Amino acid sequence: MRENMSHIGLLLLRVFAGCGILTHGWDKLTHFGHMLQNFPDPIGLGVTLSLSLVVFAEVGCSILVILGVMTRLAAIPIAFTMTIACFVALAGQPLQMRELPFVYLGIFLSLIIMGGGKFSILNLKKLPMD
Secondary structure (H helix, E strand, C coil), rough: HHHHHHHHHHHHHHHHHHHHHHHHHHHHHHHHHHHHCCCCCHHHCCCCHHHHHHHHHHHHHHHHHHHHCCHHHHHHHHHHHHHHHHHHHHCCCCCHHHHHHHHHHHHHHHHHHHHCCCCCCCCCCCCCCC
């Protein structure tokens, strides 16, 4: 029972954090052209590539995290994005402005370490149905 509670905790962490990041990414995806005008280029890759990588992390990778598919691997681009947001793009801003990416960074670093747990799409066939 205790082991299942840990897996349920990981499921909740994946779903809630993944959905939170997905909402940010979805807005960037649906307003991509408009976002290009004001999106920062914090590490010098170019605005289009920077925004594309953020959309990949926040949309594509968050969906994988929510589903529990390659959770550790999918959490890496999200954690990298949150690191850049918190410590590069928002450097010098008050802590309140950096708090959300900082919290997401902690969550996705935890998922990189712990994995997604057994309650995932990939494990549906293995779960007992009774």
